[in-house]
Amino acid sequence: MRPQDLIRKKRDGLVLSHQEIAAFIGGVTDGSWADYQISALLMAIFLRGLNADEAAVLTEEMLHSGEVLDFSEIDAPKADKHSTGGVGDKTSLIIAPLAAACGVAVPMISGRGLGHTGGTLDKLESIPGYNVNLSLTEFKKTIKLCGFAMSGQTAEIAPADKKLYALRDATATVDYIPLIVASIMSKKLAEGLDALVLDVKTGTGAFMPTFEKARELAEALVATGAKCRIRTTAVISDMNQPLGKFVGNALEVYECIKILQNEDDAQMRSTRELSLELTARMLVLTGVEKNLETAKSLCEAKLRDGSALEKLQSNIKLQSGDIHICDQPDALLDNNLLQIAVKSETDGFVSAIDTKIIGQIMCNLGGGRIKTDDQIDHQVGYQCEAVIGDEVRTGDTLGVLFCRHTDKVNLAPQTLQKAYKLSQEKPVISELVKGSV
Ligand code: URA
Numbered sequence: 001m002r003p004q005d006l007i008r009k010k011r012d013g014l015v016l017s018h019q020e021i022a023a024f025i026g027g028v029t030d031g032s033w034a035d036y037q038i039s040a041l042l043m044a045i046f047l048r049g050l051n052a053d054e055a056a057v058l059t060e061e062m063l064h065s066g067e068v069l070d071f072s073e074i075d076a077p078k079a080d081k082h083s084t085g086g087v088g089d090k091t092s093l094i095i096a097p098l099a100a101a102c103g104v105a106v107p108m109i110s111g112r113g114l115g116h117t118g119g120t121l122d123k124l125e126s127i128p129g130y131n132v133n134l135s136l137t138e139f140k141k142t143i144k145l146c147g148f149a150m151s152g153q154t155a156e157i158a159p160a161d162k163k164l165y166a167l168r169d170a171t172a173t174v175d176y177i178p179l180i181v182a183s184i185m186s187k188k189l190a191e192g193l194d195a196l197v198l199d200v201k202t203g204t205g206a207f208m209p210t211f212e213k214a215r216e217l218a219e220a221l222v223a224t225g226a227k228c229r230i231r232t233t234a235v236i237s238d239m240n241q242p243l244g245k246f247v248g249n250a251l252e253v254y255e256c257i258k259i260l261q262n263e264d265d266a267q268m269r270s271t272r273e274l275s276l277e278l279t280a281r282m283l284v285l286t287g288v289e290k291n292l293e294t295a296k297s298l299c300e301a302k303l304r305d306g307s308a309l310e311k312l313q314s315n316i317k318l319q320s321g322d323i324h325i326c327d328q329p330d331a332l333l334d335n336n337l338l339q340i341a342v343k344s345e346t347d348g349f350v351s352a353i354d355t356k357i358i359g360q361i362m363c364n365l366g367g368g369r370i371k372t373d374d375q376i377d378h379q380v381g382y383q384c385e386a387v388i389g390d391e392v393r394t395g396d397t398l399g400v401l402f403c404r405h406t407d408k409v410n411l412a413p414q415t416l417q418k419a420y421k422l423s424q425e426k427p428v429i430s431e432l433v434k435g436s437v
Pocket of ligand 1: 183184
């Protein structure tokens with residue numbers, strides 16, 4: 001089957017057969033299709049679309065382009081959470097140990113940050129010594145010993161996605177729902193899960209700015225999970241402002257440990273609330289708890305008695321990290337950073353925050369990646385002081401930037417200031433969990 005024939009067929013709006021999609025993914029995986037041919041077919045798919053059957057076949061073929069993990073020797077039910085990405089979105093670091101403390105095994109394969117959104121692997125690497133490059137044997141052993149493991153995508157898992165994602169990123173073909181679904185689900189289904197909870201973000205810092213688009217993505221993800229016989233549910237959560245108190249790798253780990261230590265900080269409550277919501281859904285989907293109410297009570301109890309923090313500590317030890325940060329999270333932070341307060345220029349209520357701008361400034365200052373091979377400064381970050389609905393006066397602090405001294409810093413405080421919209425009337429505050437599928 002020649003690539004140009006498949007490209008022509010899709011270019012002309014026709015439906016690709018199972019064998020043709022299999023030939024495409026085979027060619028991506030074994031390198032027999034050139035990048036320009038893959039990119040041309042991706043663009044034809046983006047413009048002409050895939051029907052539900054083509055999308056399901058694409059997901060299956062991408063999943064089977066690599067290994068599907070088998071955790072049948074682990075007795076506990078296996079579940080994971082996947083987020084579509086946001087700013088300050090750090091729930092994985094709470095969910096994995098908390099679910100493990102409640103009896104669910106979590107084989108968490110995570111990614112790095114790209115663009116304005118952060119990635120779990122970068123956050124984990126701010127823990128001194130923490131190894132995110134586990135072999136499959138180490139990955140399984142870690143889950144058996146402490147209930148969860150967090151590692152990067154190995155070459156064995158959905159290799160076709162790795163290649164396709166890089167080309168989609170370079171050819172403006174990322175934001176098409178069937179391609180997003182195939183990409184996310186091929187990786188997650190390869191984890192050998194019984195259940196999957198998806199956190200689809202919506203708002204100014206999300207991949208899907210509108211609720212309608214977020215719901216469409218959530219429905220497509222859940223439908224694909226069901227087709228592949230994995231119990232799947234999706235929560236649509238608010239990303240109209242950063243989640244919790246901090247944005248930035250080390251600062252986000254710091255926030256998670258403070259929550260696991262049961263520190264009650266008003267600005268961290270949204271992180272805690274969403275982490276509990278998503279973990280509770282994992283417990284219900286796996287049958288560990290009957291309903292969301294009892295599941296949330298179990299999560300509260302495991303947080304309160306310190307067992308979730310103990311799980312994190314065991315995992316950090318097994319993944320070669322410095323366990324002292326669990327007692328002294330301050331050790332994660334560098335006191336030599338510049339701290340620049342972003343001040344309000346007027347009086348009023350914070351009514352909107354352009355969250356994407358906060359993520360982009362983090363990248364510009366070295367806290368995130370612009371290109372996939374960029375090195376990052378784990379200490380760069382932002383502390384959110386004012387949230388939507390707060391009343392501020394001229395000169396009040398909206399947030400604090402933590403950064404190194406570079407030329408790029410100069411404009412950052414003014415740009416951040418402009419990310420906040422103030423109004424004279426108190427705005428309606430949106431729910432953190434806006435819906436579920
Ligand atoms: N995240 C993924 O893993 N894939 C996509 O296509 C988009 C977001």
